[in-house]
Amino acid sequence: MTAADFFAQHLAVLPVVAIFRGKSPAETARLCEAAWQAGVDLVEVPVQNEAAWEAFDAAVALGAANGKPVGAGTVLTVEQLEQVQARGGRFAVAPGFHADVATRANELGLPLLPGVATASEVAAALRLGYTALKAFPARELGLTWAKAIKGPFPQVSLVATGGVSAANAADFLRGGYDAVAVGSAFESPSAVAALTAAVAAWRSA
Numbered sequence: 729m730t731a732a733d734f735f736a737q738h739l740a741v742l743p744v745v746a747i748f749r750g751k752s753p754a755e756t757a758r759l760c761e762a763a764w765q766a767g768v769d770l771v772e773v774p775v776q777n778e779a780a781w782e783a784f785d786a787a788v789a790l791g792a793a794n795g796k797p798v799g800a801g802t803v804l805t806v807e808q809l810e811q812v813q814a815r816g817g818r819f820a821v822a823p824g825f826h827a828d829v830a831t832r833a834n835e836l837g838l839p840l841l842p843g844v845a846t847a848s849e850v851a852a853a854l855r856l857g858y859t860a861l862k863a864f865p866a867r868e869l870g871l872t873w874a875k876a877i878k879g880p881f882p883q884v885s886l887v888a889t890g891g892v893s894a895a896n897a898a899d900f901l902r903g904g905y906d907a908v909a910v911g912s913a914f915e916s917p918s919a920v921a922a923l924t925a926a927v928a929a930w931r932s933a
Contacts, residue, residue, distance in 0.1 A: 729804045732817065732885065734839035735860040735907075738769040738797060742927060743907035744897070744916055745821075745887060747801060749774045753786035760787050762914045764796055766924055772821050772909070773802035775808065781815070788816040803840075806832045806911035813838050823864055825849045841887060845869060850881050860885045862909070865901060867891025894923035898930040 729737075733740035739745070746758050748771065760771050771791065773784040784800055791798035799819035800812040809829050812820050819839040822829060826842070833840035834857065843862040844850050853861055863869055863877075866888035874886050888900040889909040897908045915925040 729839075731819075731833070731839040731841070731858060732860045735770075735841060735887075736885065738892070739887075739907045740770065742767040743901065743922070744768050744923065744927065745770045745772055745889075745907065745909040747772045747774065747889070747909050747911040748783070748914075749776075749781055749801070749911060750780070753783045756783040756787050759914050760790055760796075760798070762917075764794060766914070766920045769796065770803040771796065771798050771820070772819075773798065774902070775812070776802045778906075780826055781811075784817070785815060791818075792816065799839075803829065805829065809833055809836070809838065821862060823862075823902055825853055827852065827856065830858060843889070847877065847880065850877060850884060851880050854881065854884070859883050860887070862887050862889050863905065865890030866908075871903035874900075874906075874931060878904060894919050894926060898926040901927070902932045902933070 746768045748759045762847045773787045775781050775784050787798045797818035799820040800817045803809050803820040803822050821841045823843045841862045842853055843864040867890055885906040887907045887909055888905040892908045892910050894913040900908050913919045
């Protein structure tokens with residue numbers, strides 16, 4: 729399965745990636761369960777330090793028990809990527825486009841969602857076969873960036889990341905992004921309800 733197929737499959741029901749950064753293992757596990765109960769398939773745990781790896785391990789173990797894929801975010805190096813796979817991660821996410829990481833992910837068969845913010849980065853990703861991309865930082869790129877970038881690159885699928893919340897998720901989806909990545913929306917039942925209602929409203933529009 730290609731990376732594009734992996735992300736398309738898991739974002740088909742609910743086009744949302746849940747990101748849990750800087751949480752304890754126990755809190756990460758609680759948030760994972762909240763996300764899965766809301767219908768989210770993909771949970772990302774950024775691995776920017778050793779404490780984050782502990783939270784990642786907890787999420788991976790819980791995901792395996794529940795049949796849910798857990799991935800690592802903020803993957804910047806080949807070494808991190810290999811560690812993600814070794815520790816049971818099912819996918820990886822990068823804040824930018826790193827050709828060596830993207831190439832190694834292809835070799836490992838580990839789905840990668842590389843970050844892009846320019847046409848040049850999109851073109852570089854496409855050269856390595858990546859069409860599912862993380863648009864970061866989405867808030868700064870703006871609501872119209874997705875449609876603009878799809879003019880010359882209609883084959884890409886974009887996950888809006890950075891500054892996306894339950895309050896504005898539908899705006900990004902209406903703006904041409906294919907999915908959104910959020911974290912704070914899973915902090916409370918009311919926020920989860922607001923997010924799922926926003927996505928439902930976008931789909932029915």
